[in-house]
Amino acid sequence: MKKTLIIMGGLTALAVTAATPVAAKHHAKDGAHSESNLRMIITNERRAEDSVRDKYRHPAETISFFGIEPNHTVVEYVPGGGWYSRILAPYVADKGKFIGLTFAPDPLPFGDEAKERIRNFPTKFPNDVAEWTGMPATKFAAYTTDKVPEEVNGTADFVVIPRMMHNLMRWNLADSEIKVMRNMLKDGGMVGIIQHRAKDGTPFSYADGNKGYLRTDTVVKFMEAHGFELVNQAEINANPKDTADYPKGVWTLPPRYAEGDVEKAKYTAIGESDRMTLLFKKRRDHLLSHG
Template sequence: MRRALLTLSSLIGLVAAPLAADTGKTAPTQQCKGCEALLELAASSPLRKDDRARDAARHPVETLSFFRVGPQMKVGEYAPGGEWYSRFLGLYLGQQGHLVGLFFDPTSGAFKPDRQDGIRKAAAAYPADVAKFTGMDASRFAAYTLDAVPEGEKGTFDVIIVPRMMHNLLNWNIADSEMKAMRALLKPGGLIGIEQHRAKADAPYSYTDGSKGYLREADVIRFMEVNGFDLAGKSEVSANPKDTANWPGGVWTLPPTLALKEQDKAKYLAIGESDRMTLLFRKRD
């Protein structure tokens, strides 16, 4: 493991100069030259032996490259949950960058008291969780609930990623407040990368209100524009034309959840994970 970390550190040095002009008070606006090689190195770490099975469906290298996540950046992961992306980002950012877990505001009105307590405990445990996986010191990582972010953190983040969570925020009616809090954390020109299960463009609102997991791409773009962001790019890296996006039980019918268990399991495995939009937004002045 030490040899792999040293190799990653030496490669970071090769891209440090191109990144130097992008560090400071303003977030970078250009793609990071050479970062894909570093992301590939993180992806191939032996420490990810149990996580790597999801790479074919989640495309972490291509997605994080599209989100312009450089190895020296300060990056927030919103709603880390199972910490799959956290473990990857910990390896990638843990030496010269800074990874911060951003957890729900427990007081937003969406959570009962026991769930509020669980959110705070998860945030408190996050740095040690990532440190244990990566073998790095816990001081390399941080976490906050969005109601308890230190004032000095505002305006310091280069990128925040929001993987497959927008449907919950809209369904729970906390999307505006959570996005406002994240926007405040970003530097001028900072970026938010959103990966989200994609409904058909003509799907009815009754299916795209968040309760089925799917959202219309145009609705997500409009929401972000209203909340002070401009669309910076789209990627089809996680598109899946086999997904009809009209399952009565929602996106959880498909892998990895397979909510119907053994019923038509082979069919759903053949379809694969959901069709997903991958969108990048820039904070508007």
């Protein structure tokens, strides 16, 4: 039986019993098995090229913090080159389901060719995941946000949004896209956000998404306004070396190196961006009417 992930931030349940219940023992075994399986996927040779970025992206720690389990239905928003897909897809393929989700193409500030590639995403992406993982394409699904089938709504346990909130903000797509993701989630379903982080107090003129950075309070307030509550946050993907104030934005840092060879050694030493890691829970609909 598949389960919906619900994590109550800061709440720990303690049970005083003479012996550990059988169900708790099984849960502990399942958790250990899940962690072992996750580690195997992350260290698989299929990820040889991806793994050089693990020291900046901390996939095992991030997925464990989010609480994603193998029996969850997980939606990855804008998978791009599939860095997270190559971990999440095989992790949930047998007991859960992996869904790729990308932008509705028409509102994007892109040319016709790029929009056509996005329209082809639902057909192409499952085959890409099959090639990456060695699993059948039929195990995976993919949609653009304007073409999500009605029967998919309310079925997802988890949505992962890696380093994409800044684009939603700067392209004025955030409201419409997050509403689609919210509809796909079950009540109590979770959203995990990893996002380039501006320093607290950074002027909005810099931290509006156009430089790749957002302030944490901007993201939290936006999600709260769209029917989510923040239940936890972590410093797993923090990088205190990142000053987050570059004229060419986050793309100054690796892997993009927007300044080319200018001070490249300096930016290499900094590494990839400082990132917030936030966990949100979908509030029940009846609470929204009072919010």
